[in-house]
Amino acid sequence: xxxxxxxxxxxxxxxxxxxxxxxxxxxxxxxxxxxxxxxxxxxxxxxxxxxxxxxxxxxxxxxxxxxxxxxxxxxxxxxxxxxxxxxxxxxxxxxxxxxxxxxxxxxxxxxxxxxxxxxxxxxxxxxxxxxxxxxxxxxxxxxxxxxxxxxxxxxxxxxxxxxxxxxxxxxxxxxxxxxxxxxxxxxxxxxxxxxxxxxxxxxxxxxxxxxxxxxxxxxxxxxxxxxxxxxxxxxxxxxxxxxxxxxxxxxxxxxxxxxxxxxxxxxxxxxxxxxxxxxxxxxxxxxxxxxxxxxxxxxxxxxxxxxxxxxxxxxxxxxxxxxxxxxxxxxxxxxxxxxxxxxxxxxxxxxxxxxxxxxxxxxxxxxxxxxxxxxxxxxxxxxxxxxxxxxxxxxxxxxxxxxx
Amino acid sequence: xxxxxxxxxxxxxxxxxxxxxxxxxxxxxxxxxxxxxxxxxxxxxxxxxxxxxxxxxxxxxxxxxxxxxxxxxxxxxxxxxxxxxxxxxxxxxxxxxxxxxxxxxxxxxxxxxxxxxxxxxxxxxxxxxxxxxxxxxxxxxxxxxxxxxxxxxxxxxxxxxxxxxxxxxxxxxxxxxxxxxxxxxxxxxxxxxxxxxxxxxxxxxxxxxxxxxxxxxxxxxxxxxxxxxxxxxxxxxxxxxxxxxxxxxxxxxxxxxxxxxxxxxxxxxxxxxxxxxxxxxxxxxxxxxxxxxxxxxxxxxxxxxxxxxxxxxxxxxxxxxxxxxxxxxxxxxxxxxx
Numbered sequence: 001x002x003x004x005x006x007x008x009x010x011x012x013x014x015x016x017x018x019x020x021x022x023x024x025x026x027x028x029x030x031x032x033x034x035x036x037x038x039x040x041x042x043x044x045x046x047x048x049x050x051x052x053x054x055x056x057x058x059x060x061x062x063x064x065x066x067x068x069x070x071x072x073x074x075x076x077x078x079x080x081x082x083x084x085x086x087x088x089x090x091x092x093x094x095x096x097x098x099x100x101x102x103x104x105x106x107x108x109x110x111x112x113x114x115x116x117x118x119x120x121x122x123x124x125x126x127x128x129x130x131x132x133x134x135x136x137x138x139x140x141x142x143x144x145x146x147x148x149x150x151x152x153x154x155x156x157x158x159x160x161x162x163x164x165x166x167x168x169x170x171x172x173x174x175x176x177x178x179x180x181x182x183x184x185x186x187x188x189x190x191x192x193x194x195x196x197x198x199x200x201x202x203x204x205x206x207x208x209x210x211x212x213x214x215x216x217x218x219x220x221x222x223x224x225x226x227x228x229x230x231x232x233x234x235x236x237x238x239x240x241x242x243x244x245x246x247x248x249x250x251x252x253x254x255x256x257x258x259x260x261x262x263x264x265x266x267x268x269x270x271x272x273x274x275x276x277x278x279x280x281x282x283x284x285x286x287x288x289x290x291x292x293x294x295x296x297x298x299x300x301x302x303x304x305x306x307x308x309x310x311x312x313x314x315x316x317x318x319x320x321x322x323x324x325x326x327x328x329x330x331x332x333x334x335x336x337x338x339x340x341x342x343x344x345x346x347x348x349x350x351x352x353x354x355x356x357x358x359x360x361x362x363x364x365x366x367x368x369x370x371x372x373x374x375x376x377x378x379x380x381x382x383x384x385x386x387x388x389x390x391x392x393x394x395x396x397x398x399x400x401x402x403x404x
Numbered sequence: 405x406x407x408x409x410x411x412x413x414x415x416x417x418x419x420x421x422x423x424x425x426x427x428x429x430x431x432x433x434x435x436x437x438x439x440x441x442x443x444x445x446x447x448x449x450x451x452x453x454x455x456x457x458x459x460x461x462x463x464x465x466x467x468x469x470x471x472x473x474x475x476x477x478x479x480x481x482x483x484x485x486x487x488x489x490x491x492x493x494x495x496x497x498x499x500x501x502x503x504x505x506x507x508x509x510x511x512x513x514x515x516x517x518x519x520x521x522x523x524x525x526x527x528x529x530x531x532x533x534x535x536x537x538x539x540x541x542x543x544x545x546x547x548x549x550x551x552x553x554x555x556x557x558x559x560x561x562x563x564x565x566x567x568x569x570x571x572x573x574x575x576x577x578x579x580x581x582x583x584x585x586x587x588x589x590x591x592x593x594x595x596x597x598x599x600x601x602x603x604x605x606x607x608x609x610x611x612x613x614x615x616x617x618x619x620x621x622x623x624x625x626x627x628x629x630x631x632x633x634x635x636x637x638x639x640x641x642x643x644x645x646x647x648x649x650x651x652x653x654x655x656x657x658x659x660x661x662x663x664x665x666x667x668x669x670x671x672x673x674x675x676x677x678x679x680x681x682x683x684x685x686x687x688x689x690x691x692x693x694x695x696x697x698x699x700x701x702x703x704x705x706x707x708x709x710x711x712x713x714x715x716x717x718x719x720x721x722x723x724x725x726x727x728x729x730x731x732x733x734x735x736x737x738x739x740x741x742x
Contacts, residue, residue, distance in 0.1 A: 045698065045702050045703075045705055046694075046698075046705045046706045046709075047661075047663065048661060048663075053702075056702075057702065081702070082698060083694075083698035083702065083705050085663075085694065086658065087658065087659055087661070087663075087664075088562070088652070088654055088656050088658055088659045089456070089648065089652040089654070089659050090694075092452075092652050092653070092654065093449075093452060093453060093456065094695075096448070096449040096452055097449050099449075100447055100448055100449040101447055101449045101450075112658070113560070113561070114560065114561070114562055114656040114657075114658040114659070115658075117561055117562060117564065117654065117656065118562075118564070118652070118653075118654035118656070120564075121564055121653070122653070182549075182551070183549060183559070183560045184559065184560045184561060185560075211546070213546060314703075
């Protein structure tokens with residue numbers, strides 16, 4: 001009896017001394033609790049970038065579905081998505097509200113290169129994760145200087161390198177003409193292309209730029225044709241890409257033409273340019289374009305449509321931004337699942353930097369999300385596709401744009 | 405509020421035992437005490453917001469001189485705001501200047517550009533001037549992206565500025581310090597504006613607005629006054645731009661779109677045309693109403709914003725300042741001894 005009691009006392013003492021040993025340890029930073037994970041973001045719901053606002057709405061809708069299914073490890077996700085009007089000073093204000101007043105655990109998918117530049121120092125100084133920023137600029141994967149900032153989509157430079165690889169393999173004596181937008185966006189692409197060409201830089205015979213405010217790029221196309229180029233790169237936003245494709249065809253120039261991913265939408269670029277005039281174009285893809293008929297019978301696509309209809313019925317079923325928002329939100333859910341009960345800012349960055357071969361339904365088959373402590377670029381693979389007059393026909397292998 | 409109070413004082417009317425002047429002093433002291441105490445009562449994020457209110461108030465003060473008092477409509481003050489902001493950012497980032505030293509430079513640069521812009525604009529009146537200034541606002545973001553000045557402006561990426569620390573080892577946060585600093589600048593700018601607008605120059609400005617031919621006949625140098633007003637107005641906006649850049653710690657072309665200029669014009673109309681105190685009300689409106697609109701609807705925040713605008717204009721056609729003046733006037737008539 002006494003012996004038995006002794007054992008009991010000993011057991012009780014041990015249990016008291018090691019409260020964490022019996023149950024998995026729970027650790028929370030501001031914004032996380034047993035019932036909730038609070039996240040913040042800024043989105044351009046108004047202002048010149050408001051077309052992108054649908055990304056925020058799609059993400060809210062996806063997290064709503066997750067919450068309806070019981071949340072993540074029993075916790076509901078609250079995404080506070082605030083309008084910044086695409087204006088950096090407003091972004092700073094809203095981010096400060098989210099971090100200081102609302103006490104969010106981290107910032108997710110704030111949109112815009114300038115907006116994210118404006119808050120990067122602030123968030124890194126406070127050690128608040130700036131996760132999966134919604135911009136394709138190349139500077140977001142810099143864990144040495146900004147360990148709390150991470151991008152998501154393939155950046156423009158790596159896409160440029162992918163095109164260079166293809167040209168070096170399949171057309172080593174190309175005479176390349178480039179049309180690019182005269183800002184960081186266009187220059188990032190051009191830089192990637194040049195890096196990829198490496199010692200074969202002389203293949204580029206002509207570079208012509210346009211301003212985002214120009215009415216047309218007709219004269220640029222004529223200049224490029226006159227340069228004798230037989231390979232043509234279009235690094236432009238949708239409106240100018242459509243103009244360039246049409247003009248190239250209309251003046252009878254028939255180069256091997258490439259158009260960048262941002263301007264690869266069948267509905268908003270190729271149709272306005274003319275599907276016949278777009279035939280033969282090459283681009284690099286990583287998401288399934290919802291206007292591309294080849295996906296429309298797949299389960300992944302039907303799941304997406306079903307989710308759209310149920311949770312985001314006012315959303316546009318032809319807008320690839322809604323595929324984008326859906327996929328990024330899925331990546332977020334994966335990171336939060338990996339965090340388990342350790343919902344601290346440090347754990348979050350650690351888990352975001354330990355994504356291994358994560359597959360998402362609306363990424364192209366074979367493309368996987370991968371990160372590491374030194375690789376803060378989650379999606380880096382793309383696949384080339386040629387437009388056959390109706391759809392983008394994928395060809396070749398999945399190519400990585402990594403520069404290592 | 406006192407704009408309407410230049411009555412001829414035969415008998416000094418008393419309200420609850422005190423003269424109007426005493427009441428006004430009490431009101432100003434209370435306002436000043438409240439403004440100084442504010443940053444210690446609210447969170448740092450709110451301090452930041454109120455800091456932006458002060459910055460906008462300086463802009464609206466400057467714009468009101470031009471549009472309200474002098475009758476020249478400008479849809480381009482966002483451009484001067486941008487020039488001031490970039491002047492401060494470039495001086496701090498590329499030349500290592502202390503933040504406070506950049507304000508006079510920003511002001512002078514904007515005064516010169518405003519004065520020079522005002523000279524040709526003299527030939528333009530009303531809508532034509534509005535369009536000319538609007539052109540400036542539209543052009544500005546692209547000028548800032550121009551590649552040959554990129555090593556200064558940072559191109560599309562803009563410039564990130566380091567937030568200044570409080571001086572003399574003061575026990576306040578950087579946000580509180582910047583707020584108090586901005587408040588000090590605002591007070592100085594208010595006093596200058598007050599003296600300018602109450603005096604000979606102010607009367608000349610109003611005369612040109614109301615009846616340019618009569619003003620010239622009275623000996624007012626219309627051309628000079630108009631250009632100077634444009635210059636001073638731009639100076640105010642430039643100083644505010646510099647402060648705004650320091651507070652936000654970032655400048656980029658996207659921060660200074662044409663919409664910003666429109667916002668400023670909305671601010672003076674809502675606050676009250678040709679009213680000094682109106683600058684504060686207008687600044688509160690342009691700072692807080694968009695946030696409020698966003699909370700109501702994510703689908704169409706600007707539509708909600710527009711509704712607020714309509715309600716304000718309909719309910720207070722003379723702006724908030726005019727509305728308050730009217731309420732005080734009614735109160736005084738009721739309180740005044742017969």
